Amino acid sequence: MATTSRKHAHPLRTLVILAVVIVGLFTIMAVNRVWTPKLGLDLRGGSTITLTAANSTGEGSVDPDSLELARTIIQQRIDGYGVGESEVTTSGGNQIIVSAPNVQKDDLVRLVGKTAQLYFRQVFKEEASSGTATAEPTATASAQPQQSASANPTPTASSTGNKRPLPALPTPQPSPRPTVAATPAPTMDDMLKWTPSARDTSDFDAFQCGQTSPTPDVVDQPLITCDQTKSYKYLLGPALISGQHVTRAQAAVPQNSVAYVVTLQFDTQGAADFETVTGHLASQTSPENQFGIVLDGEVISAPSVSKAIPGGQAQIEGSFTQKTATDLANVLSYGALPLSFEISSVENVSAKLGSDQLQAGIIAGLIGLALVLLYSILYYRGLALVVSLSLVVAGLLTWSMIVLLGASMGFALNLPGIAGVIVAIGVTADSFIIYFERIRDEVREGRSLRTAIETGWVRSRKTIVVADSVSLLSALVLFILAIGAVKGFAFTLGLTTLIDLAVVFFFTKPMMTLLGRTKFFGEGHRFSGFEPEHMGASKAPLHNSQRKRGAVAGGEA
C-alpha cells in the first residue's frame, strides 16, 4: 500500500534501520550469551559497604589517585579473604563502595573498614611453614633468602624502656599479649636492641600458617605471621618504621638493567630512621639482616640489607615482573596515602528480601504498563496499537541496553533503577500523547489527517524534545550528585529518556505516516482514534479526498 513516499520522508526505511539496530543489539547479547540484566545486590542479596575517605592531613580534597590506590588495596584485601565476585568501586570522588553478593559474614565490615597498617619490622626467624606449604614462593621470593635457620637469639633481656612483658620472667601461665601500643612509644634504640623472648620463639615454633597468629598486630610488640602465599612464617620484631614515612614507591627498570625493582622514597624522619635501621640490619647475619614489610599483619616482602642506606632512597631488588613490582609499589605507597576512611553505611540484604524486592519491582512494572495501555486503549482506541508497539520497541531497546551495559560496564540494575524504568513508561507515553493531541489540533484547524500527521509532527517535535531535555537534565544532575543506590534511578531514567527520543523519532513517527496511508486510520474510522466524532471535528474533512483523486491526476503540489 505504502510504496511511494511523497516527500523526503522514508518511513519504511527508518523502520527497517531501527529493526536492524534492535536485531543487532540482540545479536550482541546472543554472542555474549547474556540475556538478563546484572542485578544489584538489593535484588539478589548481599552486602554493600560504603566507605567515605577524608583527607587525613586536614582540609582539602581527596586525591583521585590515592583513592584509586586505596580501592586496589581494599580489593586485594577482600580477594585475600576469599569472597568471590566482590566488587570494589570508587564513587563521587571520596567514596569507596564494596559490594559482595550473597555474603552474610559480618566480619567483612571489619575487614573492609580497618585502616591499612604498613610497617617495617626486623626479621628474627624465617621458616617454611609445613602446615599449608602448598604454594611455591612468590616472584618476590628471590629478595628473600630461601631458608636460614641460623638464628642466634641472644637471650639478654632488653632494657625496661619497652614495656612489653619481659621474656626473662618465668611466667608459667603466660599473661595475654597486649593489644594496644604503649605510650610513650619506645625509642628507636630500644627497639633495635629488642630480641625475641623464649615465649616468642616457642609460639613461633608452634605456629603454622593458616592458624590465627598468637600475636596481635601491635606496633611495639613482636609479630608472628606468614607471607601472602602462606608458605613462609616469620618471627618479626617491633615495628621500626611506619609506612606513613614512605612518600613515594614506584616500580621501575633501572638503567643498565633489565629487571624490575621497586624504588622507595622516605620523608625526612623516615630517611633518618631508615639509615639507622639499615645500618643496624647490615651488621646482622641472615635472617636478621632482613626487613619484613608488613601490611595488615601479613609479610609482603622481606628484602635483606647489605649496607646502611642514607638519603632516604632505597631500592628493592628481586626477580620482579612488572606486575609484582607494581603491586609491591602500590602496597608501599598505601602508607603514604593521606586518607582516612570511615564506614558510612552498610547495607545487608538477605537473599529472601532480595527476591521479594525483585518480584515487587516486576509486579509494579507490569501494573504500571497495564494501566497505561488500558488508558490509551480507552482514550485513543486504535492508536493504542501505536502506543503499545512503541512501548514494546522502547522495552526491547531498554532491556538490551541494560543487559549490555551490565555486561560491558558492570552496570547493575537495582530497585531504584527499576523504579526509574517504571516512571519512564509514563515519560515515553507522554511523548506520544503530545504528538497525538497535536495531530488532533491540526485536524481541528481544518487539515486533512494525512497532512496533520506531518504538520503535527513538526510542531510537537519541538515540545517533545524540550520535555525530554528537561527530563534528561534532571537525570544527569541527579546522576552526578546522587549518592549510593539512588544513582540507579537517575541512570535508568536518563537512559530511557534517550530511548524515548529514539523511539518517537524513529518508530512512532514513521509508523504514524504509514498508518495514515491505511484506510482504517487515514479515513478516520470510528475505532481508529481519529474518528471525527471523537475529535469533535465532524465538519472538517478528515480524509484529503483531493489528494486521493489527485493520485490519478499526478499528485498534489
Add this chain to the structure above:
Amino acid sequence: MTDQLTEPQAPETPVKKQSIAHRLYTGDISYDFVGHRRVWYTVSAIVLLISVAALLFRGLNWGIEFRGGADFQAPITVTANTVEDVRSAVKALNLPSQDDITVTTVGSNTVRVQTQPLTETEVTQVKTAIADVSGIQPDDVAYSLIGASWGQQITTQATIALVVFLVLVMGLIWAYFREFKMSIAAILALLHDLLVTVGVYALIGFSVTPATMIGVLTILGYSLYDTVVVFDKIRENTHDITNSRHTYSYQANAAVNQVLVRSLNTTIIGVLPVAALLITGAFVLGTGPLKDLGLALFVGMIAGAYSSIFIATPLLAQMRELDPDMAEHRERLQRRAARAAEKSVHKPKTVSTVSVGDATAASIDPATLGLVPAKDLDAGPRKQPSRHPRSRRKK
C-alpha cells in the same frame, strides 16, 4: 482486517455531538482560569498553609539514612505478640542505647527493628536475637547500618543538587522562552509543588530517605515539563498580541483551555505507573525505595499539573498585564470597543461589553466589529470544502 471494521455495529455516540476536547479547543466552552485566579490562589494558599503547618508541627520523619543508626528487617509471621517479643529479645542484649529501640511491623510478614548506630559485634548479636525469636536463620535478617556523618553528606549533596538544578532550570526556561516573567512564574510554580510534596510527606509521616530526596528532585523536572507545555501554547497564542484584538490574559487563558486535555492526558499517563510503584511499594513491600519514590512523584506530578494551569499561567498573565506595552494594548482595545459600542447605538443590535484590565476580556462578538473570528485567522490552511469520507457517504 480494516475492511471488517468499516461497519460499526451500533453507534454509541451521536455523530453531531462534539467532544469536550474539541469544544475546549475551539473555545466553545472554556473555563476562565485567569479570571478565577483568586479562587485558585486561595486554594493553593490553604494547601500551602497546611503543608507549612504540617512541617512545623509534625515535622519530617527522617529515615535512618539521615539520622544514623541500624535497621533490621526479618521475615516473620506477625502476631499480636511479635513486637513485644522482639523488643524484649533485643532489650535483653543490653545495648548501649537501650531506650532508643523501635520495633514495628511491616505488612503481615516482616518485623523491623531500628536502633542507634551499632558496632559490628552488636549487629551480629541483634541479628541472632531477632532470628531466635522468629525461628529463622540469622542470615535471613537483612540490615543496614548508617554512620552518623552519612546523613550530613546526603543532605549536603541533595542541597547542592537542588541548587544546581534550580539554576539550570532557570537558565533553560530563560533560554527557551526568552521571557523573564515566564521564568519567574515557572519557578514559583516549582516551589509551590516542592512545598506541597514535602508537606504531604510531613502529613502522612512516610519516612524521608535518599529515594524520597531523589523523587522530590525529579518532580522539579516534571513540574517544569507541564509548565513548558502550557507556556509553549501561550507563547504561540500571544506571538503577535499587539496586533490582535485580545488581551494577553485572554490569550493565555485560551492557551490553557487548548492544552487542558493534553495536560490532563500526560499527567494521567505519567501518574499511572507511579501509582503502581506507590501501591506495590506500600502494600507488597511495605518499605523501601519504591514507596518513597512513588509517593514523592505521585504528589509532585499532580501538584505540577495543577500548578502549571492554576498558578503559573494566571501569575504570568498578571505579571505581563503590568507591562507598559500590555497596558497600552488594553487601552487600545477599550477604545476600539467603545467605538464599536457607539456604532451599535445607531444600529440596534446586541451590545457586547468588554471588560478588560484586571479580569480577562469577555469575548467580543467579532461580528460587531465586522471581523471574522480570530481562530479563523490563525495560521493554518484554508478551509477545505466539506466532504464526508467515503465510509460515511455510503450511509
